[in-house]
Amino acid sequence: MSFAEARTAGSPALSVSGLSKAFGGVQAVKDVDFQVAEGELLALIGPNGAGKSTCFNMLNGQIRPDRGSVKLSGEELVGRSPAQIWRRGVGRTFQITATFPSMTVAENVAMVLMSQARELFSFTRSAVNRHRAKALQLLDMVGMAGQADRPCGVLAYGDLKRVELAVALGNEPRVLLMDEPTAGMAPRERVELMGLAARLAHELDVAVLFTEHDMDIVFSHADRIIVLSRGELIAEGDAEQIRSDPLVLKTYLGEGQVYGQDKKPKD
Amino acid sequence: MGVYLAQFLSGLASASALFLAASGLSIIFGVTRVVNFAHGSFYMLGAYFGYSLVRNLGGGALGFWVALLIASIAVGLVGLLVEVIILRRLYKAPELFQLIATFGVILVIQDVVFWYWGAENLLGPRAPGLSGIVRIFDVPMPVYDLALIAIGPLVLLGLWLLFNRTRWGVLVRAATEDREMVGALGVNQSLLFTGVFVLGSALAGLGGAIQLPKGDANLLMDFGILAEVFVVTVVGGMGSIFGAFLAAVLISELNTFGILVWPNGTLVLMFILMAVILIVRPTGLLGRPETIGQKTETGPVEVVLPAGPHYKIFVAVVIALLALLPLLVDDFILVLVTDILVLALFATSLHFLMSTGGLVSFGHAAFYGGGAYAAALLVTYAATPFELALLLAPFGAGLLALVIGWFCVRLSGVYFAMLTLAFAQVAWSVVFQWSDVTNGDDGLLGIWPAAWASGTATYYYVAFVVAAAGIFLIRRVVFAPFGYGLRATRDSSLRAAAIGIDIKRQQLAAFVFAGVMAGLAGGLFAFSKGSVFPDEMSIPRSFDALLMVLLGGIESLSGPVVGAAAFTWLHDELITFEYWRLLLGVVIVALVLLFPQGLGGAARHHVGRYLKLEASPGDLRSATPKREQRA
Ligand SMILES: Nc1ncnc2c1ncn2[C@@H]1O[C@H](COP(=O)(O)OP(=O)(O)OP(=O)(O)O)[C@@H](O)[C@H]1O
Ligand SMILES: [Mg+2]
Numbered sequence: 001m002s003f004a005e006a007r008t009a010g011s012p013a014l015s016v017s018g019l020s021k022a023f024g025g026v027q028a029v030k031d032v033d034f035q036v037a038e039g040e041l042l043a044l045i046g047p048n049g050a051g052k053s054t055c056f057n058m059l060n061g062q063i064r065p066d067r068g069s070v071k072l073s074g075e076e077l078v079g080r081s082p083a084q085i086w087r088r089g090v091g092r093t094f095q096i097t098a099t100f101p102s103m104t105v106a107e108n109v110a111m112v113l114m115s116q117a118r119e120l121f122s123f124t125r126s127a128v129n130r131h132r133a134k135a136l137q138l139l140d141m142v143g144m145a146g147q148a149d150r151p152c153g154v155l156a157y158g159d160l161k162r163v164e165l166a167v168a169l170g171n172e173p174r175v176l177l178m179d180e181p182t183a184g185m186a187p188r189e190r191v192e193l194m195g196l197a198a199r200l201a202h203e204l205d206v207a208v209l210f211t212e213h214d215m216d217i218v219f220s221h222a223d224r225i226i227v228l229s230r231g232e233l234i235a236e237g238d239a240e241q242i243r244s245d246p247l248v249l250k251t252y253l254g255e256g257q258v259y260g261q262d263k264k265p266k267d
Numbered sequence: 268m269g270v271y272l273a274q275f276l277s278g279l280a281s282a283s284a285l286f287l288a289a290s291g292l293s294i295i296f297g298v299t300r301v302v303n304f305a306h307g308s309f310y311m312l313g314a315y316f317g318y319s320l321v322r323n324l325g326g327g328a329l330g331f332w333v334a335l336l337i338a339s340i341a342v343g344l345v346g347l348l349v350e351v352i353i354l355r356r357l358y359k360a361p362e363l364f365q366l367i368a369t370f371g372v373i374l375v376i377q378d379v380v381f382w383y384w385g386a387e388n389l390l391g392p393r394a395p396g397l398s399g400i401v402r403i404f405d406v407p408m409p410v411y412d413l414a415l416i417a418i419g420p421l422v423l424l425g426l427w428l429l430f431n432r433t434r435w436g437v438l439v440r441a442a443t444e445d446r447e448m449v450g451a452l453g454v455n456q457s458l459l460f461t462g463v464f465v466l467g468s469a470l471a472g473l474g475g476a477i478q479l480p481k482g483d484a485n486l487l488m489d490f491g492i493l494a495e496v497f498v499v500t501v502v503g504g505m506g507s508i509f510g511a512f513l514a515a516v517l518i519s520e521l522n523t524f525g526i527l528v529w530p531n532g533t534l535v536l537m538f539i540l541m542a543v544i545l546i547v548r549p550t551g552l553l554g555r556p557e558t559i560g561q562k563t564e565t566g567p568v569e570v571v572l573p574a575g576p577h578y579k580i581f582v583a584v585v586i587a588l589l590a591l592l593p594l595l596v597d598d599f600i601l602v603l604v605t606d607i608l609v610l611a612l613f614a615t616s617l618h619f620l621m622s623t624g625g626l627v628s629f630g631h632a633a634f635y636g637g638g639a640y641a642a643a644l645l646v647t648y649a650a651t652p653f654e655l656a657l658l659l660a661p662f663g664a665g666l667l668a669l670v671i672g673w674f675c676v677r678l679s680g681v682y683f684a685m686l687t688l689a690f691a692q693v694a695w696s697v698v699f700q701w702s703d704v705t706n707g708d709d710g711l712l713g714i715w716p717a718a719w720a721s722g723t724a725t726y727y728y729v730a731f732v733v734a735a736a737g738i739f740l741i742r743r744v745v746f747a748p749f750g751y752g753l754r755a756t757r758d759s760s761l762r763a764a765a766i767g768i769d770i771k772r773q774q775l776a777a778f779v780f781a782g783v784m785a786g787l788a789g790g791l792f793a794f795s796k797g798s799v800f801p802d803e804m805s806i807p808r809s810f811d812a813l814l815m816v817l818l819g820g821i822e823s824l825s826g827p828v829v830g831a832a833a834f835t836w837l838h839d840e841l842i843t844f845e846y847w848r849l850l851l852g853v854v855i856v857a858l859v860l861l862f863p864q865g866l867g868g869a870a871r872h873h874v875g876r877y878l879k880l881e882a883s884p885g886d887l888r889s890a891t892p893k894r895e896q897r898a
Contacts, residue, residue, distance in 0.1 A: 081764070083768060103758070111755050115752065120768060121749055123747050124744075
């Protein structure tokens with residue numbers, strides 16, 4: 001399947017409508033509508049505090065929205081627990097990585113495989129080296145196979161991000177949510193990781209939604225971009241459209257945060 | 268109608284003392300983030316101080332109230348000592364060690380009180396001028412009750428003024444909300460902490476003192492009130508003084524009215540009330556969702572590894588030695604080692620919950636005693652044969668763990684610890700009070716094993732095989748998918764939930780499993796002693812288990828076995844002294860202060876590395892301490 005086909009053929013995997021959440025007086029997310037199609041790499045961008053992570057947390061059930069609906073291939077997800085939503089095929093990574101520091105890298109991935117295989121109530125089988133081959137395979141995809149036996153707690157931040165991605169891929173998700181997946185990585189690693197994300201979307205038909213502060217990454221990899229500002233969606237389009245959108249420019253420049261632009265001279 | 272009003276007023280009256288104690292705990296926790304387990308002891312001290320002071324300051328009304336006030340201040344000074352000598356050094360230590368240290372204080376205070384005032388219950392003196400009766404709608408009502416009814420709201424008002432109208436109080440509130448900020452304001456933080464601790468202690472002392480004319484001073488009141496205070500705090504919402512007041516009233520009313528409808532069921536009613544509130548409002552009546560104190564820090568996170576080759580040899584040698592033991596030593600030692608084996612299983616079950624599950628239970632003896640009582644009741648009332656009773660004991664305990672755990676896993680961190688303690692105290696009280704069935708304090712006697720197993724050496728083998736099998740099973744579970752899943756919930760609840768792990772279900776199953784194993788130990792215990800007493804369910808027994816885990820080092824899987832041996836030895840050394848509790852308390856406090864990472868942890872660090880007791884392939888290093896991340 002060619003990229004173009006994948007992008008056009010994909011039916012909406014995840015449909016979000018009217019999603020809203022307030023924390024006390026802060027309206028973190030307000031009436032957000034968007035869809036992610038199968039095989040699409042969709043970027044959700046916006047300044048700090050725009051509500052991106054809050055959106056993610058509502059998509060995977062960690063936070064219950066005040067209003068709105070999230071549908072996975074037509075099935076309502078709002079009201080379900082993170083565990084249930086994961087079972088239906090929504091995997092995610094966290095902005096602040098969440099891994100199991102008392103386990104090795106391979107065990108972190110094996111953990112998700114055990115959960116997938118519904119083995120968590122097995123009291124007597126051994127979990128040592130369980131699903132190791134599959135775990136190594138997943139780690140190989142993200143370039144972490146070499147560190148499979150290191151404790152997760154000692155990894156560099158960028159490496160943790162990669163482990164998280166391997167974990168998120170463990171149950172072959174239909175929808176993958178990545179909150180700042182390349183934070184803490186060197187420029188080349190970023191490109192590699194986003195290349196992997198693009199392959200997942202375009203070759204395996206996964207619907208990938210990611211946030212990212214590095215505009216170069218966003219513009220060069222995302223199939224489509226949506227822009228969040230103060231909790232509201234203000235723009236949608238491909239890289240070219242977003243780059244020239246006056247509202248987006250104002251949002252970023254107006255708040256004194258010049259993402260992308262300040263990076264360019266360095267490249 | 269009159270009866271109900273009188274009953275209502277009487278409930279209000281008993282709420283006051285409870286509220287004073289609970290507000291003190293709440294204030295201390297709010298600022299220092301320490302749950303003061305010695306709070307019940309401060310309450311008890313207040314009662315004893317009050318008793319003596321009232322007798323010395325004599326008959327007048329003024330003397331009486333001055334005496335109560337001095338008692339309260341004196342308890343505040345005791346609090347000052349405890350804070351300055353012990354807690355101040357532990358604010359940065361893992362939470363578990365703070366709790367254990369305050370438990371050391373409980374033991375010390377118990378023995379000091381026992382030494383000075385003796386074991387007799389001291390009937391409280393009447394309040395001069397208020398000892399009469401008034402008639403309300405023709406129902407007699409002690410005048411002192413009216414005074415008590417006034418004291419609660421008065422103190423509440425006083426605290427409100429203190430926290431809203433004084434600079435110090437505003438600082439305390441600020442510190443409750445954001446500790447770092449107060450540090451940044453240039454406030455002397457350690458002075459603030461000390462002040463708060465003194466205030467909280469004095470409130471507990473006052474609570475103990477003012478209830479004297481209605482009750483007495485006795486040596487059991489420390490754990491009794493502690494459990495009630497925990498219930499009040501959980502029901503009212505941690506950190507909310509109004510919540511504490513509301514909950515104290517609610518619980519006291521429930522008790523006074525409960526007695527009318529169901530005289531023996533007040534404890535059960537309290538249990539049900541707590542359950543309902545926890546289901547409807549997990550944060551308590553007026554509590555806010557807490558972000559801090561959700562997890563009990565037990566020390567740095569380390570990678571858990573299966574046994575290395577040297578360790579396996581080491582264990583095989585120990586097992587061989589234990590198997591040959593009856594040939595080598597006399598009966599006295601055999602009995603001692605039987606005790607150790609039973610306690611090792613008990614401690615290992617708690618260790619599983621704590622280290623793999625991150626669930627620090629302060630009431631684990633409920634299941635140890637639960638198993639012992641299950642076996643004893645089966646033998647006493649159903650003439651169950653030894654083998655069957657031993658087999659069923661863990662199921663009895665598991666059932667109890669299912670009920671208690673179902674509520675407790677709804678909370679986490681210190682709230683979980685408090686709730687387990689409260690439930691264990693309820694279980695103990697039921698056994699203690701329900702003497703028709705359990706024989707109360709006199710215990711159940713004649714619980715002997717079958718004839719074939721009754722020899723010292725034979726029973727030793729029974730205990731050895733059962734305990735060893737239990738310990739190996741627990742170890743197996745640690746390294747089974749279940750154990751991994753449980754550890755995942757401990758490491759990061761966020762990640763665990765995001766990979767499909769049902770955290771509460773995993774934790775409940777772990778709680779029940781640990782309860783079952785503790786029950787097995789309890790069953791073994793019952794048949795080894797031939798009797799069971801309520802002590803086996805009591806809070807001190809729960810702390811014994813915690814102590815064993817701590818002595819052995821929480822991060823070591825074989826720690827609890829070593830800890831049980833060390834504990835038994837320590838206990839045997841100390842028990843020869845009349846005031847062994849005091850010594851034990853001092854030892855506990857000293858251990859915590861000297862080795863805030865656990866004794867076994869320190870030893871293993873040096874010896875274990877040398878002996879290669881655990882596998883260490885290539886570049887495995889222990890993980891750096893890592894706090895849970897929250898999105
Ligand atoms: N648990 C919470 N409680 C209160 N306020 C919150 C909470 N989580 C987020 N907020 C607030 O909601 C708003 C959106 O936060 P969010 O983390 O979603 O932004 P973001 O777009 O992910 O920002 P960043 O780029 O910094 O990650 C912010 O104002 C934040 O302070
Ligand atoms: Mg974010």
